[in-house]
Every structure is written in structure tokens, then in C-alpha cells.
Amino acid sequence: VLATTPSERLSYLDRRGAPELREALAAYLNRVRGTAATADRIVITNGFAQALRLLTELVRARGGRRIGVEDPGQRDAVRAARDSGLDVAAIPVDEHGIQIEPLLRADPDAVILTPAHQFPTGAVLAADRRAALVDWARGRGRLIVEDDYDAEYRYDREPIGAIQGLAPDHVAYAGSASKTLAPGLRVGWLILPDAYVDEVAAFKETVDRGSPSLEQLALADFLAHGDFDRHLRRMRPIYRARRDALLRSIRHHLPDAEPVGASAGLHVLAWLPDWVDDAAVVARVRREGVAAEHVSQYYGPDLEGGSARARSGLLFGYGTVAERAIDEGVRLIAAAI
Amino acid sequence: VLATTPSERLSYLDRRGAPELREALAAYLNRVRGTAATADRIVITNGFAQALRLLTELVRARGGRRIGVEDPGQRDAVRAARDSGLDVAAIPVDEHGIQIEPLLRADPDAVILTPAHQFPTGAVLAADRRAALVDWARGRGRLIVEDDYDAEYRYDREPIGAIQGLAPDHVAYAGSASKTLAPGLRVGWLILPDAYVDEVAAFKETVDRGSPSLEQLALADFLAHGDFDRHLRRMRPIYRARRDALLRSIRHHLPDAEPVGASAGLHVLAWLPDWVDDAAVVARVRREGVAAEHVSQYYGPDLEGGSARARSGLLFGYGTVAERAIDEGVRLIAAAI
Numbered sequence: 001v002l003a004t005t006p007s008e009r010l011s012y013l014d015r016r017g018a019p020e021l022r023e024a025l026a027a028y029l030n031r032v033r034g035t036a037a038t039a040d041r042i043v044i045t046n047g048f049a050q051a052l053r054l055l056t057e058l059v060r061a062r063g064g065r066r067i068g069v070e071d072p073g074q075r076d077a078v079r080a081a082r083d084s085g086l087d088v089a090a091i092p093v094d095e096h097g098i099q100i101e102p103l104l105r106a107d108p109d110a111v112i113l114t115p116a117h118q119f120p121t122g123a124v125l126a127a128d129r130r131a132a133l134v135d136w137a138r139g140r141g142r143l144i145v146e147d148d149y150d151a152e153y154r155y156d157r158e159p160i161g162a163i164q165g166l167a168p169d170h171v172a173y174a175g176s177a178s179k180t181l182a183p184g185l186r187v188g189w190l191i192l193p194d195a196y197v198d199e200v201a202a203f204k205e206t207v208d209r210g211s212p213s214l215e216q217l218a219l220a221d222f223l224a225h226g227d228f229d230r231h232l233r234r235m236r237p238i239y240r241a242r243r244d245a246l247l248r249s250i251r252h253h254l255p256d257a258e259p260v261g262a263s264a265g266l267h268v269l270a271w272l273p274d275w276v277d278d279a280a281v282v283a284r285v286r287r288e289g290v291a292a293e294h295v296s297q298y299y300g301p302d303l304e305g306g307s308a309r310a311r312s313g314l315l316f317g318y319g320t321v322a323e324r325a326i327d328e329g330v331r332l333i334a335a336a337i
Numbered sequence: 338v339l340a341t342t343p344s345e346r347l348s349y350l351d352r353r354g355a356p357e358l359r360e361a362l363a364a365y366l367n368r369v370r371g372t373a374a375t376a377d378r379i380v381i382t383n384g385f386a387q388a389l390r391l392l393t394e395l396v397r398a399r400g401g402r403r404i405g406v407e408d409p410g411q412r413d414a415v416r417a418a419r420d421s422g423l424d425v426a427a428i429p430v431d432e433h434g435i436q437i438e439p440l441l442r443a444d445p446d447a448v449i450l451t452p453a454h455q456f457p458t459g460a461v462l463a464a465d466r467r468a469a470l471v472d473w474a475r476g477r478g479r480l481i482v483e484d485d486y487d488a489e490y491r492y493d494r495e496p497i498g499a500i501q502g503l504a505p506d507h508v509a510y511a512g513s514a515s516k517t518l519a520p521g522l523r524v525g526w527l528i529l530p531d532a533y534v535d536e537v538a539a540f541k542e543t544v545d546r547g548s549p550s551l552e553q554l555a556l557a558d559f560l561a562h563g564d565f566d567r568h569l570r571r572m573r574p575i576y577r578a579r580r581d582a583l584l585r586s587i588r589h590h591l592p593d594a595e596p597v598g599a600s601a602g603l604h605v606l607a608w609l610p611d612w613v614d615d616a617a618v619v620a621r622v623r624r625e626g627v628a629a630e631h632v633s634q635y636y637g638p639d640l641e642g643g644s645a646r647a648r649s650g651l652l653f654g655y656g657t658v659a660e661r662a663i664d665e666g667v668r669l670i671a672a673a674i
Contacts, residue, residue: 002339008657010521046383046545053544083543184347184550206420207390208383212549213521320345 001218010213015205017044020220025189028223033151034161036168037191043200044211045188048176054203055145055172056084058196064109070098071306072298074119077112090306093118097125100132106305110143115163116151120269120298120315122261130163137170144171150179152232155240156263169193177219179266185215242318249330266319269295272312276337284336290329292316338555347550352542354381357557362526365560370488371498373505374528380537381548382525385513389414391540392482392509393421395533401446407435408643409635411456414449427643430455434462437469443642447480452500453488457606457635457652459598467500474507481508487516489569492577493600506530514556516603522552579655586667603656606632609649613674621673627666629653
């Protein structure tokens with residue numbers, strides 16, 4: 001791209017992003033994630049963080065007051081919603097993903113969720129819940145924000161398709177290159193319901209007049225020539241081997257821990273007995289260079305309907321850890337506990 | 338940078354931006370623009386647009402209600418202020434830059450201005466006004482937002498230094514690579530008063546978790562090795578020749594027009610007789626492939642204190658126009674008038 005891009009492509013782009021990238025993403029996501037995308041319904045963002053913020057601004061601008069988030073769930077969603085002046089309702093998650101009854105009771109203007117691989121529990125949203133979720137959004141005119149953050153990495157079968165493909169007029173689908181390539185690229189994307197595209201593109205223009213050109217054009221090229229597919233095919237067995245090694249080490253060193261979630265993504269959650277202070281364990285092993293996370297930080301006792309009491313557990317990320325370092329890390333964690 | 342950057346630098350960066358770039362910018366701006374910058378007071382943004390929005394959010398978060406803008410002036414400032422929920426007061430500009438009496442009367446919480454080369458009039462802010470501006474900001478605890486958008490290009494003498502260097506605790510200095518390198522890089526920067534750095538960095542983190550790494554590291558390298566200085570030295574005579582050709586063509590084809598402003602930047606404003614509808618002229622020549630802008634769009638009759646009546650005039654940009662195309666463009670404009 002550096003060698004071939006004419007300099008006028010380094011001027012301001014279409015505020016939705018480079019057309020080449022929007023075309024390439026629509027083709028890729030429709031094929032691999034089962035979305036119903038067209039290039040003109042895609043807006044390129046600076047990673048998922050900006051995509052999320054544009055959506056919370058949209059909900060607010062349309063008169064919305066409340067957003068539902070998964071509990072436990074990604075706290076970025078809580079911050080973005082609050083920064084946009086929205087209240088946040090916590091919707092509990094179990095081993096089949098977000099629970100529908102509490103969602104219907106809370107009935108927020110929009111809900112942000114991770115159906116392909118719930119963060120942090122790793123649950124895959126059950127088929128009947130997907131259907132119920134879409135019924136709710138259609139029937140009440142609510143917005144589903146689908147955070148498809150690591151769906152490219154499923155190790156035991158084909159990943160479940162995106163909800164966006166079932167209800168493109170009721171779902172804002174968000175993805176990024178942060179988990180598959182690198183966070184420092186800051187490339188994310190939204191597939192939007194027709195009715196929201198212009199408004200979100202206008203927000204994007206006011207906040208920063210569009211994302212940088214080079215990363216967009218390079219990623220478009222990478223997608224269009226099949227390099228992205230090849231990269232994923234190359235990485236899947238590597239991550240799977242790390243995941244298997246991690247699960248073996250957990251069984252060996254932490255027999256009381258209970259690993260959960262689908263064989264997917266770049267992290268494993270293992271529940272711990274409730275007497276273990278997960279935050280204290282993390283603080284201790286961090287001093288020894290081990291970077292686990294405590295799951296209790298992802299609960300929302302401060303949110304409407306949030307769990308009063310967080311479960312204890314540890315998140316083990318293996319996206320950047322060599323296989324041979326995994327066992328030693330888990331051993332140190334066991335010692336700390 | 339692509340060849341040598343270790344992959345961990347493509348993870349999330351310091352939310353203020355890459356340390357290398359902040360170091361290189363502080364050294365460059367202190368030397369060339371007379372700023373008083375240190376790397377830890379710099380925040381990297383996605384171009385000036387985002388820098389501006391972060392500042393209007395800051396003013397709002399600190400309880401501010403009103404921002405002053407130049408009239409005529411850049412309308413982006415008006416949009417950013419309104420998007421942040423602020424009222425906007427228009428402060429008139431004359432051939433010595435922003436006028437101080439109306440600023441003192443309006444006394445907004447902050448004022449956004451282009452002292453080195455006022456946009457669109459090309460005026461350089463007079464020395465006594467610079468002093469009065471700083472006195473006002475110091476005395477009342479107001480914030481000066483200094484938009485130093487094209488100060489690298491001064492053709493007849495050394496450019497006047499940045500106001501930030503006179504009052505670093507009262508000025509937020511904003512610059513970008515859009516005029517010197519390319520808008521599509523989306524690299525901008527803020528030098529902030531100590532008291533505001535953490536707050537602006539936190540805003541930056543919530544809105545997009547930081548700017549992309551590669552452009553930052555490449556620009557840091559470009560600055561640190563003197564390539565940026567060489568680029569400017571190479572471009573100045575090219576732009577100056579275009580500017581001279583443009584002024585000759587204006588004198589020749591548009592004898593009633595009155596070009597104004599310092600010998601600087603990438604555009605010339607020429608006032609037109611008031612009977613000329615500048616917007617109509619622009620619309621007409623655009624169909625013939627000539628991209629002038631009408632100055633009347635930069636007035637704020639909708640703003641508190643804004644000029645009720647805009648002057649007629651045309652802005653001729655020469656940043657991307659070959660010297661030989663200039664005369665034909667001006668000839669077509671004269672014919673349209």
C-alpha cells in the first residue's frame with residue numbers, strides 16, 4: 001500500500017471509511033460470520049472502543065435512556081454508556097449466555113452483548129435465546145449491539161453465525177482487527193441498520209473526520225487477497241495448542257478450579273472456590289510477571305440489577321504467551337492461591 | 338517502522354500516544370514554534386478534529402458554558418463546541434487578527450483561534466493583542482486554544498512563535514500533520530497545561546483507546562532524523578512559487594479582487610466587491626473542475642455577536658494545485674464572476 005497508493009488517497013476519505021475496506025469486509029463477514037452486510041452500511045472506526053462510543057451516542061441522540069450490559073461483562077460498555085449520559089442495567093449471564101427473562105423485565109433501549117463467545121465466561125448464546133433476543137428487539141423497536149470480538153477463533157467446530165444476519169435492521173454489529181491482527185492498528189467496523197448509517201457516519205465525522213487511510217487500505221488488500229483467511233488458518237492450531245496446554249496445566253496445578261466456556265477465543269475463565277480472593281491472587285502473581293485477570297472486576301454491583309456478589313475466578317489469556325511459558329504461569333498462580 | 342518495530346509496540350500504547358513521538362514533537366515544536374512543551378504534556382490525537390473535540394469536552398466537563406470563535410473562522414470549532422453542549426460567541430477578526438475588546442466583553446470560558454495565520458483571512462495576530470489575550474486568560478482563568486494549523490509555511494520571514502510559549506499554563510496548543518504531510522495520516526497533537534493532561538488523556542482513552550501505532554512511530558522517526566525539516570525546506574519554495582503565480586493571476590484576471598493576509602500557508606483569501614455572490618461563483622466553477630471556496634460560509638450570523646452580514650470573497654488553496662494549472666483556474670473564476 002505504501003508503494004502503490006496515489007497521494008490523493010491520503011487526503012480525507014469518505015467519512016464511513018475507505019470504500020475498498022468496506023467492500024472487502026462486507027464480503028468477508030457475509031461469508032465467514034453469516035452477516036447481511038453491504039459496503040454502504042459499514043462505518044470504519046478506531047477500534048471497537050470508538051465503535052461502542054458512537055453507538056451509545058446514537059442511542060442517546062435518539063432519546064434512549066438505558067443500556068443493558070452482560071453481568072459479568074466487559075466494563076468498557078458501562079463506561080461508554082455512562083459517558084454518553086445513559087443509565088446502565090446489568091443483565092445476568094449463565095452458561096448459555098445472557099438471560100432473556102431479566103432482559104425483558106429491564107427492557108433497556110439497547111443491549112450490548114457478546115453472543116459468539118461471551119466475555120468473560122466464554123458461553124455461546126443458546127439458539128432459543130438468540131431467537132428470543134431478536135423477537136424482543138423487533139417487537140419493542142430495541143437495538144442489539146453485537147460485539148463479535150473474537151469469533152474468528154473457534155477450535156472444535158464452525159463458529160455460530162452472527163445475530164446480525166438474522167435481523168440486520170435491529171442489530172449493530174461491531175468487530176475489530178485487535179484480536180486477529182493487532183490492537184495498535186486501531187481498525188474496527190460497524191455494520192449498521194440502514195436507518196442509522198448516516199447518523200453514525202456524521203458522528204464519526206465530527207469526532208475525528210475519519211480513520212487513517214493506510215491501515216484501511218492495507219487491511220482491504222489483506223482481506224481481498226485471502227491473506228486474512230490464511231493468517232487465521234495459521235493461527236488457529238497455535239492458539240488451540242496453547243489452550244490445550246493451559247487446560248492441562250489448570251487440571252494439574254489447580255484441581256479445584258473449574259474451567260468453563262466454548263473451545264474458542266484467546267482466553268479461558270476458570271471459576272475458583274469462593275474462599276479465594278481472585279484480585280489478591282492477581283496482584284501477587286503480577287509481581288512475578290504473570291498476567292492473569294480476576295473475573296470479579298467484571299461484575300456490576302454498582303449497576304441496576306447487578307449481582308450483589310461477584311464469583312471468584314481467573315481469566316487466563318493465551319494470545320501472546322508462548323506454550324512453554326504457560327505451565328510455569330499456572331504453577332505460580334497455584335502457589336499464590 | 339514496518340520492518341523494525343517489535344510486535345509488542347502494536348499492542349495498546351500509552352493513552353497519551355507513543356513516547357517516541359511525544360519526545361520528538363516536544364523537541365521539534367520547542368525549536369521551531371517556540372513552544373514550552375515536554376513529552377508528558379503532549380497527547381496524540383486523530384488529527385486536529387479530535388484534538389478540538391477533546392478540548393470542548395474538557396471545557397464542558399470543567400463547568401464551562403461558552404466558547405469564543407473567530408468570525409470569520411473555521412466552522413469546525415462551532416460544531417465541536419455545540420456537540421459538546423457549549424454556546425458559541427463570535428469574536429470579530431480584522432487585519433490584525435482577533436479583536437480584543439469584543440473578546441473581553443463576551444468573556445467566554447475559552448477561545449479558539451489561529452494566531453500564526455488566521456483562517457480564513459491570513460492575518461497574523463498583532464503583538465499587543467497577543468499580550469492582551471494572555472493577560473485575559475491569566476487574569477480570568479480562561480483557556481486559549483491555539484490552532485497552529487499551517488504555521489510551518491511562512492515565506493517572507495521566520496514565522497511568529499506560538500502563544501503557548503508565553504503562557505503554557507493557559508494555552509492548549511493544537512497541531513497536526515494534515516497540512517505538512519497528509520490528512521489521511523490522521524495524526525494530531527495537543528500540548529496541554531499540566532492541570533489538564535490527565536483529564537484529556539482519560540477522554541482520549543474512553544473515545545478510542547489511543548491512536549494507531551504505525552503512523553506515530555513513523556512520524557517520530559521522521560522528526561527525529563531531520564526528515565521533516567528537510568521536507569519543509571523542500572516544499573516552501575514550491576508553495577511560495579505557487580502563491581506568487583496565484584497572486585499574479587489574481588491581479589491579471591481579477592483586478593477588482595483584494596488579496597489579503599501574510600505570505601504564508603496554503604491558501605489566499607481575496608475579498609471581492611460586495612455585489613459578487615461568492616457562493617454562486619464557487620458552485621459554477623466547481624462544475625468546471627475548479628475548487629475555490631467562498632469566504633461567506635465562514636461567518637457566523639447564527640452565533641452570539643456574529644456578523645449580520647458576511648463579506649464576499651474567495652479562498653484559493655494551492656496545496657495540491659500544480660503551478661501551471663493556477664492561471665487557468667483563476668481565469669475560469671473571472672469568467673464566472
